[in-house]
Amino acid sequence: MAQFTESPSLPLSLCQLARRANPLPDDLSEQLTRFLRATALEGMEQAEILASALSMNAYPPGMHGFPPAKVYSELYEDKLRPPTAGIRVLDLGGVEAAKTMEFLRSIHRSISLIGTSLSDSFDVVLASNVGIFFALALFLEKWTLEDCKHHLRRLVRPKQSWIRSWSGTINFGKALKWELRDVRSVNQPALVIHTKRKLLSNAMAQSEADSTSLVELQRQYARRCDCLVQYNGGPISRVLVKQMANQLISSLFYIELAATPTFYRSPHACELVLRCRLAPGAALFGLLLRLCRGQAHFLYRGDELEYKRVRVCEENDLKAYQNWAAYECPLQVRAVSPACKIDIQIDGDGIDKGQHNTSHYISNCPYQLEDLVRDQGLHHCFGSPDHRPIRGRPIMSKQAQHSPNPAAPGNTEKGSILQQLNALQCTVGQVMQSQQRFQDGLTTES
Template identity: 25%
Template sequence: MTLQTLLELKANAPGLPGPYLQENLAPYRAIDVLGTKTLQVVTVIGGLQKRATLLRYFGLSRQSAPGYSVALCPWPGNSDKIFLDCELHLQPDSAINKIVGGFQPGHLHYHLLQHPPHKALGVAYSFYYNVLSLFSDLIVLFVSDTGGLKRVINILCYWMQEGLERRHQHRAYISLVFGEGNEIRDEVVMGRLEIAMLYRLRTMNTQTDYTLAQIQQTRKRLFNISIIRHTKNLVSAIDKALLAGTIYRAEAGLNFSAINWKLLFQEATVHYGKQKYSHFNVISASRLHYPVPKHLSACIMDVFRSCEESHEIPYIIASALAMDAFPPRMQSFPPDQVFETLYREAVHQCEKNAKIPNVTLKIKLFFSTLELEPWRFKHTPCRVCSSNNVTIIKLKPPTAGNRILHLRLLQAVSNQLLCHLFYIELKTMPMFYYSPEVITIVIRCRLNPGHALLDLLFRIHRLRICFYYQCDEITEMKALVCTEDVIQKCREMQPFERKFKIKVLSPTAAISIDMDGIDGEKYSISNCPYRVDHLIEDQGLNNPYRRTALQIDRNKDSLQSKPILQLEVAKTIDTLELLV
């Protein structure tokens, strides 16, 4: 089994800033197929001994992955585990390949390192700790490949300094693999490490006298270090250390699903390139696509003003915050950390304004002890027909634009408004493992199944109106808007839908879709030309916590069984203006 290159270090081209981390998207295929399964990650750092060991015991080869990179590969025989094979630290400063200016293919992302260490070695070990350790259940460090025990101790001291300066909260589980015949006892290794850590801490802060107990406490807070002496015991030793790391990460809320791991890892890589001394907060990053309400403080103050009994305030606010804290499929972080990260500042400010002492502490206590469960969306039955409520019409599909159309004026719409009845969506999220990528676009219509839609389609069919679609293809492609098959499906009360495949080179490419107007001229459908990355964002495909859309029963019999509801909806539609 071969490893695929995930990250490489690139120097700047003439006239451009640098250096860059080049992220290749193809290896993420092994993670994407796991979906919501919990992922276990083992990061291995070394050189020749590491390569020989991985090939011998795991059958992993770097033949297709160049040196001086971070490569990814599934754990042989176990689909829920992956290896991150790290040789970025072997990159010579004088031989870093430069990036190529101009067009960037979609399967590559470049992350500018705005505050990089002076040498490639520093970039590598800084990235290993500040990013990879946060997303790894275990780090396996081959001592002989890194220059011996003294060099390993220097690396661990550097990681300690990075952890203290960036205020890391996680503990890295590390296994040190010694070569055959090494007789250094475990307590000697730990003793040398603690002495070196003491020296480094005194260098960092000359005004503080550190005790041995403080050094040991710092080491245990930042690292859990185990030692593997013989490579013949490597597999069982790694399994044992990995189990300990997995248990810790589950308790710390860091046992990410594959979906969350990929999302947060990519966000952490971006953060590493931009920030110099701040640690990456996984809780805040998890809410980028589902932000905390903007007017949270105002809402909390309303509760303060509305409650006559002050002792009820902590219960009410804690319960309300719990409803917002864990969107569907969000990582199950410890509640006290979620409160500190997302809500404490707003609650504390309200406490000061309302002059109610210790209410923040009480809210945190109640919030942390609530039994939080993932949201369950319940749909109340209709009071008219006692059927579950369903969405009959989309007032404003996310990829549809903002023009206005009154349904009563359907027969008199202009060519442009007619074309804006149609809008596009992506069938699935483009992964850009390779470039170009073939993606499937879906053209929909805002009109729901019914007489209005059929009348429109019959007219379009008689006039032989066509779609003209193109992205990165050389030639424009053409297809009828309405076929006999489409009309038949709409007669069966299915929504209008046309699917086309197009080639896309990068997320910044624009999809162009035109259609014939009644006057024979071409007009763009809603929001076209539409950039792929904007379409992904508007449709919410890059948000793993998005709410699952309600499944609408389009079956003709089921709709006929609800005549009263249909009459109510018909009356409502007659008075609505659709935001298109």
């Protein structure tokens, strides 16, 4: 009952229930960081010691023998960006805290996801001037926007005494003081603070930060990111806020390959799976219900001339998502070569009825097929980094599942054998290259 009242939108977790009387320390990540720094030059086996310490912490005396993978995912694993999903950047500046607050509330209200905070919508945060206060409050302290609003009346006017690099503090008024070193303790998202004297970040070494400017980082992320939400003061455009919020919603969806492309024939039928960054729960169900009612469609193609269309969510599938099912939508595109660009968009009218004749790319699209293979780790001959099967029979698309002429078992077996031979050929080639380099080295030494 206690867990349900604290987090009613999350499924019941027996692992977390068993640790209510003995919770994980709040500063666990800081303790691990301090240990790694203290023992960096001592020649200690850091990995073995940390593994032993985490194992002892996960299974104290009398603890039920939950599966280790389940314990790790429930208690220790931080939320990470999927390897094929793009970067969502928030760039905050300006000198008027009330205006910045209004902008952030407009973005959060437009996204409108149940049980999620604004900090869940971004992977990188660039902050300067008054934006530093909101970056520290929302992403370091995990405050809500209402908490920030409560402290606005105590926020001092913009002045240089906000940031005192020589004393290592950032001071925004009474009881609103942070240590600069606290920035490095943030796990997610990547946080970059511009103090006018230097950059502070949890995502780069200080030597790298000292040689990088905020403008340079802004340009780099603008070229690479899925969605750039930027506010540096001035009037707030409702139309622009809507566009940025809709792009944030589109970037929640990303693609993965269901099987490694072989290109034994051209064009090759690439089996894809559309997934969502949101974990199963109320937020995912609310998003899909909204898109279902808006009759939102994915528009997708590979090397085809025309776009295909498929509903983001059918009404018949809503019940499964209400019961904590993960989102999956299989698609199939044709690719002539690994240079094929996979183009997937969501029609804007399905997200917001005011966005007529518009569409928004999903995460990392257009996505070049060879980049997708590399990012997903399918170019490895001996399995994938996430331990999921990548060879054998691929996941069939909805069209293939309802095809009147399914593939015969013999054809499936033949395809599996061909894929195994292809993997073996790749492995043998690598071994032969290694032997040749070894022999060349012996010849050079002699």
